[in-house]
Amino acid sequence: MPLFDGFRDLVTDMSNGIATLVRKLDPPDHERIADWGDQHHLYARQDIITGLMTIFDNIYYTPDPYVSSETARDLDISITHLKLVETGSYAPEHFAHRPAFFKPMPLGTLELLSIDRFDARTSELMKSLDEYWDEAENGGKCGGFTQARAVSDMFSCLFSMAERVPVGSDEEFTLQQWSGWVRRWPNRTVQDRKYTCPTGPKDSQNKCPIPWDVRYGDNWVRDDSHPHRTVILEHLVPPYEGLLRSEVLTIIGLMRERLSAQTLMDHKVAPIQIISCMNDYQARILQADFRHGRLTIYKSMLWSFAEQEERLENTSVFLLYFAAQPVGDTLTY
Template identity: 30%
Template sequence: MSLRNLFGTLRRSREKRQDNDETFKEARKEILNNLREVHRSVKLLPLTSLTNEHAARYNIRYHDLTLRTDGGSPATAQTYFKPWTLDKLEQFPLNLDDPDTKESVQVNEACFADLDKERSRESTGELDPESDDSGLLLSSVFLWEFTSHARRTTGDRATLEDLSGWFGRSFNNTIIKERYMDMAMFTNPGSDPLASPPLSFDDAWYPNLPEGQELPHINLIVTHEGVCDNNILRSELLVLVGVMRTRLGRVELQDHVVAPVLLTSCTNNLKARILIAYFDGKELVVLKSPLHDFYTPGARETNIPLFLLYMCSQAVGDTKAPLRPMVKKEHATDYLEAGMLARDTCSVCLCLSTSHNSLAQMWNCLRIHETFCS
């Protein structure tokens, strides 16, 4: 290859990168605008919760999430959180030789025992809604299990938070902006019977990585001061979208277009569910588990470890690649010039583009050129 052709190839390669960068920026801007519109529509939603049919009207798509112990993920959606297996969790049993851990476990068991007695006294078999704060107890137990209880390891004292690679962070403008928190938190069921139950933000984590390698994934837990059914709450959607908009608005994450969120959502009546969500550029995709019961000792023995598997999930997936094709508007002359460049500099394209009867043929030639020569 002559120097003239070499420099020409380098120039075109640079121009192609610049063109791709511009296309990415345009696509990212459109994604953020679409996400903002979903946020706005959910904020104005006159419903406490959304059925699958309602959600579709607001560019929200649900998938059922079956919580598993084998580390598997559903094939119906992208995977951004890979849960631990039960076998892995069992490699790190509670270290009851640690005095703080032992005391905490005993306190939690006593609290659950008191709730069991109180429930047995109620004719309905459920706690009095006026005094029920069991959602806060459940979220506290998850937090103790994840962030405080020592686990048996071969090294220094470690918690599941340490072992899973998540780093706790108080709620601030790097996790969710204050005004987005307010949208989700400040509801008034007394004056608005359609409002979601009051919500509290309990804790949040992001992947613990070296500086400059930040990922957009967020793992958090919230509590609803009320009960709910299997439909997703408006306030849960506001949490998910608020976190996504905050994360994608960070300068440090400007190369990313997806901000996945794993939400552990606790409610009164000792129930909780896992929500995993991401925005695909057009729709908010939400994987939603059924509400799981933690009322009986047997249910807690099964479901607390099950939820911990998801709280320990590994952040995975390509969050820099748009999930829908990036389309850059071009003019016919752009295709013509591109085709001529390819024909002048590439023997493969020269053979294939000696005659172009249409712009489509010329564009096909350019694609072949990029495949073989770029």
């Protein structure tokens, strides 16, 4: 019995020692909770990306340049009207159509930022734009992407390149600098980019989908605290009121890219704004987010920029949305 008791005491001491060592090596409760939170966060992001890719694959292999209302319904894509307001400020009766993640610049602010036509570079830029549109109105340069590119270049120049002088100041700013967006150099190729490829063909008959017929124009991002992104698209197709396949694929591709950025790992929502330029000198604005397993696309009506009067009236409205402030909760889901 004494030998047995001694052996039992030894085992007990060893067990206590191991338990003490485990307690010392085991992280505190708050670290375990934080680690669980990180894992939960990663799983949530993976679920989001998986949901996006399910929609992407289905749209990618659609043998049509357009996304029908039936296809959108089947994929749980919500299409909502985006009302563009000339003042940049939404009245209470328009709150249902107010952007959720992009707050347009007030018109009053834009009016205080007049273009400096005495700046030599800006003056030459505006002269070139005027000459281009004079030629376009006389029937020149109208093939391929040219008409969409004309509207795209006009937006980019007025937002990113034209110097403006704020009232009461001697300093010059572009509208891009004033609003805080950062311009990225365009890479006009859309297909075959890392985040615009499907997970794999559905079957042997779906290995060669139709071309996108779209190119990137300029695009802008904010600092690392905002996953928002604004991109110009130039389309080869005629103006179309419904959703274009290329618009949906680009939106999802950009969301995947933003959600994969190491500096944006805390964010679960990546709002995207698309300025969609088509032939016949028409354009519209789309804004999109993916929350609760649903892709929501806010789509404006088509606006024309074909005539000088239309450009003078409509361009300022689009610039208000170019200069939009990124808003909304992108951290929680």
